[in-house]
Amino acid sequence: MRLGRRAYLRTLNDEQLVLIYKEQQWPDCIDEIYKRYGHLVYGVQLKYTKQIMDAEDLTMDCFEKLPKLILKHDIDFFKGWLYAVARNLALSFLRKNKSNQICELDEQATHSTIEESTFDIEGQLNILEWAIPQLKSHQKTCIVLFYIEQLSYEQIMVKTGYSFNEVKSYVQNGKRNLKLLMEQKQSYEGK
Numbered sequence: 045m046r047l048g049r050r051a052y053l054r055t056l057n058d059e060q061l062v063l064i065y066k067e068q069q070w071p072d073c074i075d076e077i078y079k080r081y082g083h084l085v086y087g088v089q090l091k092y093t094k095q096i097m098d099a100e101d102l103t104m105d106c107f108e109k110l111p112k113l114i115l116k117h118d119i120d121f122f123k124g125w126l127y128a129v130a131r132n133l134a135l136s137f138l139r140k141n142k143s144n145q146i147c148e149l150d151e152q153a154t155h156s157t158i159e160e161s162t163f164d165i166e167g168q169l170n171i172l173e174w175a176i177p178q179l180k181s182h183q184k185t186c187i188v189l190f191y192i193e194q195l196s197y198e199q200i201m202v203k204t205g206y207s208f209n210e211v212k213s214y215v216q217n218g219k220r221n222l223k224l225l226m227e228q229k230q231s232y233e234g235k
């Protein structure tokens with residue numbers, strides 16, 4: 045029995061779904077992404093704008109832009125990439141429409157000063173997508189599970205069989221190595 049297109053797309057992981065969209069450009073792929081992550085994008089928009097109407101508008105705007113962005117970028121870790129796209133869209137909106145609210149942004153989410161938050165997030169994300177596969181396999185696994193899939197140390201322990209100290213070490217060392225790799229890549233591309 046042949047699955048319908050939508051049922052088939054539901055069986056794919058995010059990266060497979062993106063590849064199918066790049067090859068076939070089926071609108072159903074974007075619909076499936078919306079079903080999976082519409083709430084995440086809306087949550088990001090609401091977190092930054094603090095306004096329901098703005099968050100709803102920006103969520104729709106994000107999903108309208110998504111087809112072109114997917115075709116334009118190489119995406120290894122879709123959920124993290126989508127989060128960055130949504131955040132970049134919210135920051136751009138705030139800069140254009142509510143510059144006084146930028147000062148109220150959550151420090152933990154931006155990890156930077158206001159000036160640093162305006163840098164090219166897409167460029168940084170491309171470097172990050174390049175750097176993650178460069179890590180040692182244990183570090184890469186733990187970094188992806190912790191930061192991209194947002195699993196806790198305990199969940200990573202169950203999924204991988206690593207001890208708590210191993211998970212902690214792999215995440216910390218992976219984070220440090222990612223920073224070094226990204227700095228090296230930026231330095232090389234800056235020349």
